[in-house]
Amino acid sequence: MAKKRGQKYDKIIDAAVKVIAENGYHHSQVSKIAKEAGVADGTIYLYFKNKEDILISLFEEKMGRFVEKIQERLQEESSVERKLYILIEMHFMQLEKDHELAIVTQLELRQSNIEIRQRINEVLKGYLELIDTVLQEGVEDGTFEKELNLRIARQLIFGAIDEIVTNWVMKDHRYKLVPLVETIHPLLLRGLAK
Amino acid sequence: MAKKRGQKYDKIIDAAVKVIAENGYHHSQVSKIAKEAGVADGTIYLYFKNKEDILISLFEEKMGRFVEKIQERLQEESSVERKLYILIEMHFMQLEKDHELAIVTQLELRQSNIEIRQRINEVLKGYLELIDTVLQEGVEDGTFEKELNLRIARQLIFGAIDEIVTNWVMKDHRYKLVPLVETIHPLLLRGLAK
Amino acid sequence: MAKKRGQKYDKIIDAAVKVIAENGYHHSQVSKIAKEAGVADGTIYLYFKNKEDILISLFEEKMGRFVEKIQERLQEESSVERKLYILIEMHFMQLEKDHELAIVTQLELRQSNIEIRQRINEVLKGYLELIDTVLQEGVEDGTFEKELNLRIARQLIFGAIDEIVTNWVMKDHRYKLVPLVETIHPLLLRGLAK
Amino acid sequence: MAKKRGQKYDKIIDAAVKVIAENGYHHSQVSKIAKEAGVADGTIYLYFKNKEDILISLFEEKMGRFVEKIQERLQEESSVERKLYILIEMHFMQLEKDHELAIVTQLELRQSNIEIRQRINEVLKGYLELIDTVLQEGVEDGTFEKELNLRIARQLIFGAIDEIVTNWVMKDHRYKLVPLVETIHPLLLRGLAK
DNA sequence: GATGAATGAGAGTTCATTCAT
DNA sequence: AATGAATGAACTCTCATTCAT
Numbered sequence: 001m002a003k004k005r006g007q008k009y010d011k012i013i014d015a016a017v018k019v020i021a022e023n024g025y026h027h028s029q030v031s032k033i034a035k036e037a038g039v040a041d042g043t044i045y046l047y048f049k050n051k052e053d054i055l056i057s058l059f060e061e062k063m064g065r066f067v068e069k070i071q072e073r074l075q076e077e078s079s080v081e082r083k084l085y086i087l088i089e090m091h092f093m094q095l096e097k098d099h100e101l102a103i104v105t106q107l108e109l110r111q112s113n114i115e116i117r118q119r120i121n122e123v124l125k126g127y128l129e130l131i132d133t134v135l136q137e138g139v140e141d142g143t144f145e146k147e148l149n150l151r152i153a154r155q156l157i158f159g160a161i162d163e164i165v166t167n168w169v170m171k172d173h174r175y176k177l178v179p180l181v182e183t184i185h186p187l188l189l190r191g192l193a194k
Numbered sequence: 195m196a197k198k199r200g201q202k203y204d205k206i207i208d209a210a211v212k213v214i215a216e217n218g219y220h221h222s223q224v225s226k227i228a229k230e231a232g233v234a235d236g237t238i239y240l241y242f243k244n245k246e247d248i249l250i251s252l253f254e255e256k257m258g259r260f261v262e263k264i265q266e267r268l269q270e271e272s273s274v275e276r277k278l279y280i281l282i283e284m285h286f287m288q289l290e291k292d293h294e295l296a297i298v299t300q301l302e303l304r305q306s307n308i309e310i311r312q313r314i315n316e317v318l319k320g321y322l323e324l325i326d327t328v329l330q331e332g333v334e335d336g337t338f339e340k341e342l343n344l345r346i347a348r349q350l351i352f353g354a355i356d357e358i359v360t361n362w363v364m365k366d367h368r369y370k371l372v373p374l375v376e377t378i379h380p381l382l383l384r385g386l387a388k
Numbered sequence: 389m390a391k392k393r394g395q396k397y398d399k400i401i402d403a404a405v406k407v408i409a410e411n412g413y414h415h416s417q418v419s420k421i422a423k424e425a426g427v428a429d430g431t432i433y434l435y436f437k438n439k440e441d442i443l444i445s446l447f448e449e450k451m452g453r454f455v456e457k458i459q460e461r462l463q464e465e466s467s468v469e470r471k472l473y474i475l476i477e478m479h480f481m482q483l484e485k486d487h488e489l490a491i492v493t494q495l496e497l498r499q500s501n502i503e504i505r506q507r508i509n510e511v512l513k514g515y516l517e518l519i520d521t522v523l524q525e526g527v528e529d530g531t532f533e534k535e536l537n538l539r540i541a542r543q544l545i546f547g548a549i550d551e552i553v554t555n556w557v558m559k560d561h562r563y564k565l566v567p568l569v570e571t572i573h574p575l576l577l578r579g580l581a582k
Numbered sequence: 583m584a585k586k587r588g589q590k591y592d593k594i595i596d597a598a599v600k601v602i603a604e605n606g607y608h609h610s611q612v613s614k615i616a617k618e619a620g621v622a623d624g625t626i627y628l629y630f631k632n633k634e635d636i637l638i639s640l641f642e643e644k645m646g647r648f649v650e651k652i653q654e655r656l657q658e659e660s661s662v663e664r665k666l667y668i669l670i671e672m673h674f675m676q677l678e679k680d681h682e683l684a685i686v687t688q689l690e691l692r693q694s695n696i697e698i699r700q701r702i703n704e705v706l707k708g709y710l711e712l713i714d715t716v717l718q719e720g721v722e723d724g725t726f727e728k729e730l731n732l733r734i735a736r737q738l739i740f741g742a743i744d745e746i747v748t749n750w751v752m753k754d755h756r757y758k759l760v761p762l763v764e765t766i767h768p769l770l771l772r773g774l775a776k
Numbered sequence: 777g778a779t780g781a782a783t784g785a786g787a788g789t790t791c792a793t794t795c796a797t
Numbered sequence: 798a799a800t801g802a803a804t805g806a807a808c809t810c811t812c813a814t815t816c817a818t
Contacts, residue, residue, distance in 0.1 A: 040804045111305050149377045159357025160350040183343045234779040428783045537765045547745025548738040571731045579773025622800040
């Protein structure tokens, strides 16, 4: 049971994203996901322990790669200002290129119960640590204040980015997300004041 | 039916906050709320159209007053910098003085389905407009950039504050929230960069 | 929940006996029992904790009265030999007058899982103690051997009576059960040997 | 298909006994039996028509030999009294030397549905006929009453022995079973009365 | 107004059996 | 002969809402 990876494993994950994006979290029955994946209901349980496990795996798979990619890309940059820029840009890019995934992560998965959300937070930790690394580097090289409160700054950045993406999703992706990096990056960097 | 106000109306709202804070959104059945409020299950439906209506009304009642209070207080201040400070401080204060309400608004109510959350967003609009007013004033008096993107700036501020509160709730209110205004306010105002 | 007694409580118990007797233990869904009782599926759960609870309550109700009745009747007799006769006769009578109940207790309920059967054994203890009382009395007044092994004698009597009833049920009640008391009573009393 | 005998055939039967004894009837899935037998799930169906067939075959194999052995042994005895003694003693011995089999035949297999139990009864007929033979012989040689009701006497004997074994199994084989023959044999022979 | 007993739709999961390899 | 991945039917229980009293 639960052989992670495999053709069907991926099929089921992708079906789950599609079904949840289209029907909403609470109307996404296992049988609907199975049908979309082109497998029998029971087959789901050869690859996942239960329904929760699908959702958590979905997040781990998709967001795990998400964090990895950003991390790799950040290493190519040297200045902290650019790193922050790239971090935001890639965050926006990844979600803009997969509207269904954006709906699932920004809206639907947040309706799940607390256990699932705690597991999701575990995955997010990797992302938050990425932010921390950038901040720390900025403090060390003098780009940021020596007394910068890392935890609060991290929450500020994540909260702002996340809110912007959520608004974009709730407005049905009616505008381009990536260009907003030009607006939010200087705001985070220099603040609101002139 | 649904006569807003009345002794029982308030009792039910308060019972809902308590029950949801203690049991979590998904374990807060109507019957549990009725029991906590000291009324019969059926009585709930004399004051609320359905369960959704309780949650939305709860948010409207509690956050409506929340916004009003901030608004009143803001008028006493003249500088835009101070207004932003007060806005954050009062936001933190209101939630810190009612832990149960904080749990409900930051964690539990977000598990509700999209329809409810859209209604909740309606209520939040009042708050967001408050932010907008401050921002606009800042642009006009030259405190903020002339080209400041209002919408993005508003999302930045709200996202940051909200994320900080949510983290505080998820850490079981183990530290003081209000003092964080001293950290977040300058960050929002001046940005991360030196 | 689980208010023992009440018009519907009895209706559901009786419906369960009928449905199980007619369809067999494994084809007696809660919905079938509810339909037979003329109530909604959910109503079952106002009176019983779960399906198991129906079966256990069924046994307790029916067999509880069964034991009580025999006990009362035994007090009217003075000789131990008569008491044994009456015990068997009433056992046979009670089951012969309710064929459906006989099917349920002799065949269907024995297919239930071990937890239920252990609860059933608890109820049976009352009956076995009744046998013990008669045996003890017989030992004391000299009707039975002074060295009579009570436990084994009790198992002998119960096993024999139970097997005879089960055979009668499996033969579709095609013959009269009560008259068999004339055959089994002397066998138990005097043994097989001349 | 279903070629009775063969190395794997026996392996599967033995695995079934072990798995059922350890996990209980309702937790003994075909896949568990296959695993214990060291074969693939599908292989089971090369030797048995379906799951029912395993259980019935199990009973036939084990109890078939059981009856044969008793029959052979009985021919060595001449007196009817001794034959009855040997019958009970061997019944107890066979089950006492294989605790797992005893659990399966006395407790677990009785949870199967009526069709299986009727097939089991078919197998038991051979045993009951053995009892009948002894009884008949006893009637003919004057050891037992001329008017002895064979059917009832047979049920009495079988019911008593079976109940004693079942009690022994349910008490986790905490006492010796075979010595009880000394107690039950005279009771059956001479009855309870002095 | 207030009650609370009754309703009934809805979904996750197991497992005996099959069949392509 | 042997495998084991895949199948899909089947059922208990919860809980928002109603309505007779």
